[in-house]
Amino acid sequence: MGDVIAFDDFRIDHARGELTRGGLPVAVEPQVLDLIAHLAAHPGVVLTRDDLIDAVWGGRIVSDSAISSRINAARTALGDDGTAQKYIKTIPRRGFRFEADVGARLAPATSALQGKPSIAVLPFENLSGDPEQRYFSDGITDDIITELSRYGELFVISRHSSFACRDSDQSTAEIARYLGVQYIAEGSVRRVGDRIRVTAQLIDPEAGHQLWAERYDRDVTDIFEVQDEITTVIVNTMFGQIAHLHHRRVLGKDPGTVDAYVHVLKATEHALRVAPGDNEIAKSEIAAAIAIDPEFARAHAVRALTLVNEANNFWVADQDASERLAHEAALAAIATDSRDPWAHSMLGIAVLWFKKDHAAALGAMRRGIELNPSNAYFHGLCSYVLAFCGEPREALAEIDTANRMNPLAPAVFLGFRGRALLLKRDLDAAIPILQQMVSEMPGHSNALGYCAAALVHAGRVDDAKAMVAELAAANPHYRLGALRTRLPFKNPEDVDYIVDALQAAGLPET
Structure with missing residues (x-):
């Protein structure tokens, strides 16, 4: 059960769910890996469809088309195809035979991939x-x-x-x-x-x-x-629990033993708090990750997130520079690993702010969801982009999906919902949600800004003025002039709806 099988430049460690070629991981679904492992464990032996069903599907009823689909996926993972049949040969009316010479079955690795839970x-x-x-x-x-x-x-x-x-x-x-x-x-x-x-x-x-x-x-x-x-609810909740617990475990590690993945884990935790101090910590952690492993796609994606954070919250004087760097970081992530969903989601947000290309932004977000459709966070980020694209109802539907997937959704999801409700002009629903976000994420400049705008439109101008005074004092770059030129709303009336309200609440022009 724990052996490693080697042939040509491939290695299968099915105890760890890993197929590598030349030392690099090959993307493969778990069931397809099981199929490859079972075939490779019996080189030169014709295995019938019933043999494969018993070993890979646990004896369940499986259609011929499902088996053929998995065989094709196995061949693709090995760089093979139905014509060449270099590794997996179809024996008509009998079954399949593994053709490669399999080397010695090696002892299993003694530890999991470094740093990963x-x-x-x-x-x-x-x-x-x-x-x-x-x-x-x-x-x-x-x-x-x-x-x-x-x-x-x-x-x-x-x-x-x-x-x-x-x-x-x-x-x-x-x-x-x-x-x-x-x-x-x-x-x-x-x-x-x-x-x-x-x-x-x-x-x-x-x-x-x-x-x-x-x-x-x-x-x-x-x-x-x-x-x-x-399944979707269990996976989202379980992943959230593991990520949180693993982060707590690595916090106490000796800095000399921390690998790139652990730096990315720490950076992500701080970046998602969306507060200036945490964002600076995240930037430092991500710089350390990239220094250790410049080819780590997730590190570049999280770097894009930190740069988007500082640009769209107007924490920096030169938002254009941060947006440009975020766009470059997202492109670097995709160049390193085109199947990383974080890379595509971060590109979507970077394109939204830097290029104001709404179609490209939505396309990137949809690609992120396609790569990991059960991850609530990518649905939440898509909701964020949809609101700027003038689709508040679609944004609300997407955030509803995210919340169903993950009942323990992060606080930033409140902002995604609150902004969509505000743009839908549903003030009664938007205000309590935005107020809750302000309470849970006090460093999030946009939480204060959108909540103040909602209060103005609800006739609560004095409450809005108090909130804007707090915002203006805490963030010298959150100003009407910057908002007018940088907010990436597709519909100009949405920009006016936010900016005019903040002007009424006393936000300075410069």
């Missing part, structure tokens, strides 16, 4: 009393593994290794040590009639305690829709 998702237990219902509990597990694997910030053990631990009598601590992971996720599924209950928990095996647990009760109308909904 690692997790194994164990098969969810079927408590329905009906063995036929195991397809649903296995489906939930498969989906969680697949969706967590989309997060470049995590190291996720492959399905092959996780499912090999089914019904193990080992403790979670022993399984974690065997697989070399820091976290274990497990759960159960119980279906009774038209009701289904899914429980999930995240465990720290080393400490021996539960970090998070939740229960989800649903009516079953469309079983696949329910499966998708529950």
Whole structure:
């Protein structure tokens, strides 16, 4: 279960869910990796479709088209195709044979990818009393593994290794040590009639305690829709818990032992607080990350985020320079890894502010979502861009999606919703949300600015003046002249709606 298989310049470490070529990771879905690993473990042997179904799909009913699709994906990952069949050869009416000479099976790596939090998702237990219902509990597990694997910030053990631990009598601590992971996720599924209950928990095996647990009760109308909904919520919540806990763990590390990933982790945590002091810390951390690994796409993407923060909150005198640098950083991230969703999302925001190209901005945001559709944060960022594009209703729909995906959404999501409601001219709904954001993110200049604008339009000019006085004193660059020229609203009337209100509240021109 823990061997590493080597052939040509490929290495498969399926205990760690990793395929590399020439030492560089190859993007591959967990199930496709399991298929490659199983074929490579039997070089020169014809494996029937039934063999593959038992090994890769756990004996579930699978269509021929689904198997063909996975075989094609496996060939693509290996730089192969159905014509050359260099590695995976189709044997008509019999099955498939792995053609490469496989070298010695090596001992598994002793530690996970440096710096990244690692997790194994164990098969969810079927408590329905009906063995036929195991397809649903296995489906939930498969989906969680697949969706967590989309997060470049995590190291996720492959399905092959996780499912090999089914019904193990080992403790979670022993399984974690065997697989070399820091976290274990497990759960159960119980279906009774038209009701289904899914429980999930995240465990720290080393400490021996539960970090998070939740229960989800649903009516079953469309079983696949329910499966998708529950999976999405579990993945977003679980990822948030892991990121938060891992950040706390690395804070105390000796600076000499911190790698690029840990610097990026720290930078992201500070950048998302959207406050001047935190943003400066984030910039320092990201500079350290890039110095260690100039080819780390996520580092360049988070650098773009820090530069966008300082530009669109007007924390710096030269917003144009920050916007230009943000655009360059986002392009550098994509040049390094064109499949990094953070890179595309940051390019969308950078293009919005630097180029005021609304179509390109939305295109980049949609690409980020396409690369990781279950990540609530990318839906939230898309909502942010939609509001500037004159689509407040679409922005609200997108932030609703984000909040359904992640019930523990970050405070900045309040701003995305509040701005969209303000532009929709729904002041009764916008004001309490913007006030809450001001309370939770006092360093966020735009939180104060948009809240003050909403108060003016609601006739609460004195309250708005007090807020603007606080904003003007704290940020000498947040001025009417800068707002008029830099706010990237597609509709000029939206610019006037914000700027005129802030002028009535006493914001200085320069």
